[in-house]
Amino acid sequence: MQSQKAEKRKIKNPTEDKILYFVVYTILFLFTLCVLYPIIFIISASFSDGQEVQLGHVLLLPVKPTLAGYRAVFSHKNVLIGFRNTFFYTFAGTAINVAVTLLCAYPLSRRDMPFKGFFMFLFVFTMFFGGGLIPTYLLVNSLHMVNTVWALLIPGAMSVYNMIITRTFFMNSVPVELLEASQIDGCSDARYFISVLLPLSQAVISVISLYYAVGHWNSYFSALIYIRRSELQPLQLILRNILLATRVSLNEFEDPDLLEGKIGLEYLLKYALIVVSSAPIIALYPFVQKFFMKGVMLGSVKG
Amino acid sequence: MTGKATLATRKKTSVWKLARRRWQLYLFMVIPVTWLIIFHYVPMVGVQIAFRNFMPRKGIWGSDWVGLTHFKTFFNSFYFARTVGNTVRLSLYYLLANFPLSITFALMLNIVVNKKLKKAFQTITYMPHFISTVVLVGMLTQILNPVTGLYGNLYRRFIADTYPADILSRATPFVHLYVWSGIWQNLGWNTIIYMAALSGVDPELHEAAEIDGATRLKRVIHIDLPVLLPTASIMLILNSGSIMSVGFEKAYLMQNSVNAVYSEIIATYVYKTGLGGTTNQLSYAAAVGLFNNVINGILLLIVNGVSGKLSGGQNSLF
Numbered sequence: 001m002q003s004q005k006a007e008k009r010k011i012k013n014p015t016e017d018k019i020l021y022f023v024v025y026t027i028l029f030l031f032t033l034c035v036l037y038p039i040i041f042i043i044s045a046s047f048s049d050g051q052e053v054q055l056g057h058v059l060l061l062p063v064k065p066t067l068a069g070y071r072a073v074f075s076h077k078n079v080l081i082g083f084r085n086t087f088f089y090t091f092a093g094t095a096i097n098v099a100v101t102l103l104c105a106y107p108l109s110r111r112d113m114p115f116k117g118f119f120m121f122l123f124v125f126t127m128f129f130g131g132g133l134i135p136t137y138l139l140v141n142s143l144h145m146v147n148t149v150w151a152l153l154i155p156g157a158m159s160v161y162n163m164i165i166t167r168t169f170f171m172n173s174v175p176v177e178l179l180e181a182s183q184i185d186g187c188s189d190a191r192y193f194i195s196v197l198l199p200l201s202q203a204v205i206s207v208i209s210l211y212y213a214v215g216h217w218n219s220y221f222s223a224l225i226y227i228r229r230s231e232l233q234p235l236q237l238i239l240r241n242i243l244l245a246t247r248v249s250l251n252e253f254e255d256p257d258l259l260e261g262k263i264g265l266e267y268l269l270k271y272a273l274i275v276v277s278s279a280p281i282i283a284l285y286p287f288v289q290k291f292f293m294k295g296v297m298l299g300s301v302k303g
Numbered sequence: 304m305t306g307k308a309t310l311a312t313r314k315k316t317s318v319w320k321l322a323r324r325r326w327q328l329y330l331f332m333v334i335p336v337t338w339l340i341i342f343h344y345v346p347m348v349g350v351q352i353a354f355r356n357f358m359p360r361k362g363i364w365g366s367d368w369v370g371l372t373h374f375k376t377f378f379n380s381f382y383f384a385r386t387v388g389n390t391v392r393l394s395l396y397y398l399l400a401n402f403p404l405s406i407t408f409a410l411m412l413n414i415v416v417n418k419k420l421k422k423a424f425q426t427i428t429y430m431p432h433f434i435s436t437v438v439l440v441g442m443l444t445q446i447l448n449p450v451t452g453l454y455g456n457l458y459r460r461f462i463a464d465t466y467p468a469d470i471l472s473r474a475t476p477f478v479h480l481y482v483w484s485g486i487w488q489n490l491g492w493n494t495i496i497y498m499a500a501l502s503g504v505d506p507e508l509h510e511a512a513e514i515d516g517a518t519r520l521k522r523v524i525h526i527d528l529p530v531l532l533p534t535a536s537i538m539l540i541l542n543s544g545s546i547m548s549v550g551f552e553k554a555y556l557m558q559n560s561v562n563a564v565y566s567e568i569i570a571t572y573v574y575k576t577g578l579g580g581t582t583n584q585l586s587y588a589a590a591v592g593l594f595n596n597v598i599n600g601i602l603l604l605i606v607n608g609v610s611g612k613l614s615g616g617q618n619s620l621f
Contacts, residue, residue, distance in 0.1 A: 017519045017520075021519070031490075032428060034487070056451070100338065106328075107328040108332075112325065113328050131348075131349055133592050218437075220437050220552060221551055236437045240441075243445075244556065271445065277438060278435070
């Protein structure tokens, strides 16, 4: 009887539920489409004929597919310099970031370190207050770092937020018994860090490496302030100069054939640039998605 | 009395002894702390140029004191109302649009039964989060170009046979473009924290409600939504702490002489007056920046205290 009643009620629900499901799926589908469409359009446009793009014939799929845009991107001198520099800044910067973050997070994660609270306060205080843009610029300037690669590597050597994520991981995800056991075996604090803690912390190291790497790849502000020499400029700064310029100067190309009778080449160049500059991150994205989500969650738990 | 004193001294010596025994840990801290002092605390000392008339020749310590002159100039200039107003407008608008939408989006995603479909929705909507600001603004200018962009083409094809108005070079659309491109980029990503809270719901709760005849909508209202409320209130409080700190990059990249009425925020104003021009008023820009930083700091402290109290110390940094 009881179960029959439940059955009856259960059968009664679906019509209302079906409407809800229909509405929810439709909205989700439409929003996803809104996110996807501009991306697909840009990719299609980058592979299309320049004139067709300019005339507005490209709506979803490439029209008269060519690789002219990409040829233009890869023969543009500044773009190549930008790529080379950004690769360097991303690798070197991330290596420095991760090293400094780990060095800092380890002692602060140790419950038996005296004055830990004082050091922690020194770091956390900077999340609430800072000197600001101008004093920082004057400092970097007086250290003679302006117009050198160091300006993009050293002032941002660590993010306190990522350090706290790492510290939280060390405190919550590595059993304290390991420390006690290794101390009984006569393991020093440095040895414990290298031989026990680091091998167990691959998850958090991947999370913060990816955070830092994406940050470097997409970073633009520091270069805007500190780097004026064009041979040191990262990709994002060069992108800005090309993407947001009303007219692209076409004498930056090393391949003169490109310029002959190519109407709409500058549009193609812009679309292809958007694709090429985002491709490395978007290509990695499916693999790194879960790490990033883990990072969001790690960051929301207090140690 | 004497017992207490010896206990205290013994404790004191033991702290120092312990510190000496842990010397390797302090060695680890040498590089991070040196870096912190140079790149975070030295600029805090350098912020005194806001109260001086900075001359590069005389240096920070040698320039003349002028007291609050620069602050008074800023408060009396028409840029004060404009930059503060624009900063607050952009962040409040974004917060009010983003907050309810991201909760709704998370609740909707949570309704999806088919795991693969749910994963597809998530993967696609999280993706724009990784696009750089430069590329995002580049996409905007390309797509919204009234003559050659997608916007212009669609308009001519479906609405009228003329070119549409150039929304990029007008002042009012800037605010909407700024906020809604932000929603486009981050709405999916912002649901992660809510999705995590929703995944903690006991499935038995749903089963029991289902047996009692609750529709899926009723279960959303009476089970899912209450689960989200603590997370949501903390997110709201934390986000309102950054109302005066709108990021420099996007506003600066989208800025032109026409939309500056709405796009000149404190951060872009500090950059332009301090570093971006031909005659740089470093002390004045530092004063404007300091004003903003102090307000941000106070807001963050308040917000941190409130959310710490609400969550019993769980979501507070101190």
